[in-house]
Amino acid sequence: AQTVTQSQPEMSVQEAETVTLSCTYDTSESNYYLFWYKQPPSRQMILVIRQEAYKQQNATENRFSVNFQKAAKSFSLKISDSQLGDTAMYFCAFMKLPFGNEKLTFGTGTRLTIIP
């Protein structure tokens, strides 16, 4: 079974600053995906970024980037130039491959507040 751990229940940062959210996971699988999901106060869960375990290059999506350390089983999310709209719960999630295993295993989440 897989486990995902987010050790920061809450974080806050000033607008325009950079913030890093931490995530560690434990698995015996060799092929998997890792994700960061965002859940704003409106509750709609949105995919922020994903990382394939077989790729060494860290994923980047505009202001969002990850630091994927496979050996250490660490997967942190960096948000640059933070904006008020980034205020949300952020969940780290794991999904094993191949496709057909649609189960996502989530961490407990980090509540991020961007301060104006």
Next chain:
Amino acid sequence: KAGVTQTPRYLIKTRGQQVTLSCSPISGHRSVSWYQQTPGQGLQFLFEYFSETQRNKGNFPGRFSGRQFSNSRSEMNVSTLELGDSALYLCASSLGFFDSSASYNEQFFGPGTRLTVL
């Protein structure tokens, strides 16, 4: 393309009753997954349906069941409700199979159904 829709958005029930929640996936998606979100337990996987068959199942009691119809719409049923069943129930849809034209089989979430058990 319309997103994932869930009905109803809010529901209040009393202990012992049963409830049915509905999820309509994105057009063309054949997989629907259900998750329970509570402050204490976080997000937990309930089950996943693909082409009208339950393909994956989480660790929930038999009071939680589901089904999927030929149009991929899914329903989730909880019988003999308990206070601890109060939660936000999320469904997510995806293609459910490998598609070489898609770089990833992304799951799209609905807005959720907030169930309160009194």
